Amino acid sequence: MGHAGWLHKNITIILNDNKMSICPRVGGISSYLDRLRMAKSYLGFKHRVRVVIRNLPFVNKFAERFLGGFKSAIKAAFLGGMLFEELGFRYIGPIDGHDIGKLQNYLRLVRMYEEPVLLHVFTEKGRGFDAAVDDPTAFHAPSPGLVGRHTGKNRFDLYSSDHGPRDPEPGDSGVRSLKESHQSAIRSTRPVPFTQHVRDAVLEVMRDNERVCAVSAAMVQGTMMEPVREEFPSRFFDVGICESHAILFASGLAKAGLRPMVAIYSTFMQRGYDQIFQEVSLQNLPVTLLLDRAGLAATDGPTHHGVFDIAYLRPFPNLVVLTPGDAADVEPMIRFAATHAGPVAIRYPKADATLFSREVAPVEPGKSERLRDGEDGFIVVCGGHVDIALESAKELGKNLDGRGRVDLGVINARFIKPLDKEGILGPLRNGKFLLIVEEGVLAGGFGSAVLEAANEEGLDTRLIRRLGIGDRYIPHAERSEQLEELGFTEANFSRLVRELQCSAKKWNERQG
16 A cells, blocks of 8 residues: 555555454554544534635635645544555545445545545445354354354255364353363264364463463464463464464564464465564574464365465474374374474364374374384375374275285374484385375475485385375365365275385385
């Protein structure tokens, strides 16, 4: 706007002011716009002054300049200053955006000005649909199930895994300890989403450590952080819809001795790339980045898929990057981040978290978790598809298709950076194949890190196959449909393993 006002060209900006972004807006500009909404008294006064001035018999240039200055003083008195006019815009409004006739008249009016104009229109978010008016945040991007609950026009299940994290039931604060969340996941047919597990773990560490605080960039509900804000209002900071500022603000908190955790969607974290570089990584500050919606974002569409974060975070020195394989990984990873001496990023998907029975290995820096041994090869899972890998290994071990038994192991990667070279490359040194599975782009991803490490050690990278997202954007669809198309299924895992088994057999024959 500063540039447009300085150019002084014929441009009209319509400010649709509904007092919301996704969640209710915060900050100084928000307060300023609220004052403008209350400006009818000023507008009426301005009209009366204009009538009086026009009827004065002797108005010379000196009087015009005096009256112009008087007008600015009155604006300041009523509104605290006209920000937009100071930027070079003619400010018109506010007007009722639901009065279509009046809106059309004002649109015709602004076309007459040969200068920058800002038309301030106030509206009500969700107008015409009572449920959306009552809860505009939930209806910002409603799922078919949410709409169906209020219209009865479809049968989508709001709480199915395809629609991502569920909202708490009425009367449920949503605050649970990790243990309670795990027990709930075992008892219920509605698994708990990763987002809720992360929120619960953040609450636990904030209860244990008063230096831990949380930061949001106007995505409090999307990241399920409302209970954190309610329990710790003085240690929760919603900085408005500006991710770069959220990360910069968190770096300042870390400089002051706090342990900030910044919850932002993976795709929006890209907006703070320079701040991750200069303010966090370069200064090696203990800031934790919680990358929600890492991977496929289902019906949110291609703008929201968090598939680039591994590739854009891997190059930063000092930054440790993790991803949980299941619900049991979440709290130990949050606790690791809360005590680690430098920056940490934890990526997790818009999906329900599985919980498979095992003795959970402690989270140790740069260490993966071997869930199942294998004599032939391993599936190395980066993220939340460990359950599919384990099922594939189980079925391939039975030789149900008559093509021979495959003794297949499964590794839960846990750490993307630093890479567990010993745990992941060890099998490769012994002629075993690796199938790398990651819900992110292949270019620069976790599989690339494994290939780079194998190449540095002179290992045969032909025994490595990667499954991820290629050089394309993934269209809008249900999560289950996207996973099916991309091959994140038990059947495709088994097919790729069979192909790798053949390659490994030829490799071992060549080795004598």
